[in-house]
Amino acid sequence: MTAIHIQGLGTYVPAKRITNDDLASRVDTSDEWIVSRTGIKARHMLADDENGSDAGVKAALLALEDAGLEPGDITHVLTATCTPDYLCPSTACILSGKLGTHGAMAFDLNAACTGFVYGLDVARGLLAGNPDAKILLVGSEAFTRRMNWNDRTTCILFGDGAAAVVLTDGDAGTPRACLPSAARLRDVQCGADGRQYPLLTVGGGTARNYRPGDPVQDDFYLQMQGREVFKLAVRSLSSVCAQLLERNGLSLDDVDLFIPHQANLRIIEAVGDRLKLGADKVFVNLDEYGNTSAASIPLGIGDACRQGRIRAGSRVLISAFGGGFTWGAALLEF
Incomplete structure (x- = not known):
């Protein structure tokens, strides 16, 4: 099987920007309180x-442009999201209809904040069976629609955003805009522990038996046991990164940049310490976006490319954790 490559990438964040001071006007918090505990500024x-x-x-169109492809070239549309437009139809089908990728296979996958990494593994399997496929993988989240704006422990953490990549079997040439070179997906590893699902939930499904006219309950919004999530996140991120590097015969010295899921600066710093990575090798952009869940890592890749932190020849380690409880890591070689 020819090596799988990310042939194009596109990112999008909404124009409306909410600062910590904006939040302080509607909930009992402050810029200092938020930054000191999370590292998030907006x-x-x-x-x-x-x-x-x-x-x-919007992200997908930029990814297609970067890859030099048209919507009609796409054979599969995968959308990683845990905040879909509807329970049914899938956001992937809606997105496909808006793009014009008519006839392409389209479906959603929900691994919460690990969705993009899970999507890479799913795409790898699809390309193994159909090497001619051209897969559009989109991570898109609308988490502000599921925030309880009276809960200062959660509403400060999340933001909206989207990012997309085009995956092909083989390097089809140099991308046109965002990526410095087509990134080879060297390996990916994912896991989950469903026993931990109560630690982070977002309602709106059928577990709650709503009847017409019933008011929504608190579980309609994101609920999280932050301390327990923190501990599990640090352990799972550190472990999956170490396992992935070991099975590829690599060490952290072989990694040029680490892009972790952007959830909380304390988690990122704790994982960096466990992996013995210097701050110069750890990419952070959550100060501007907060936690964008499945869009987090591809947004990070895009920003790192624009900042010159990723160049042709860079080896990049990405890793994420999320509700479920899910985790995953992947190695990209540019």
Whole structure:
């Protein structure tokens, strides 16, 4: 099997920017309190007439442009999200209809904040069976639609955003805009522990037996046991990164840049310490976006490319954890 490559990448964040001071006007918090505990300074919010699928389309069009492809060239549309437009139809189908990828296989996958890494593994399997496929993988989240704005422990953490990549079997040439070179997916590893699902939930599904006219309950919004999530996140991120490097015969000295899921600066720093990575090798952009869940890592890749932190020849380690409880890591070689 020819090596799988990320042939194009596109990112999008909504124009509306919510600072910590903006939040302090509606909930009992402050800029100092938020920054000291999370490292987040701002996040972006979808406009009232904008949905997650709209954000995904904007990112997807940029990824297609980067790859030098048209929507009609795409054979599969995968959308990683845990804040879909609807329970049914899938956001992938909605996105496909807006893009014009008619006839392409389309479905959502929900691994929460690990969704993009899970999507890479799923795409790898699809390309193994169909080497001619051209897969559009979109991570798009509308988390501000599921925030309880009276809960200062959670509403400060999340933002909206989208990012997309085009995956092909083999290097089809140099991308046109965002990526410095087509990134080879060397390996990916994912896991989950369903016993931990109560630690982080977002309602709106059928576990709650709503009847017409019933008011929504608190479990309609994101609920999280932060301390327990922190401990599990640090352990799982550190472990999966070490396992992935070991099975590829590599050490952290062989990694040029580590892009972890952007959830909380304390988690990122704790993982960096466990892996013995210097701050110069750990990429952080959550100060501007907050936690964008499945869009987090590809947004990070895009920003790192624009900042010159990723160049042709860079080896990049990415890793994420999320509700479920899920985790995953992947090695990219540019």
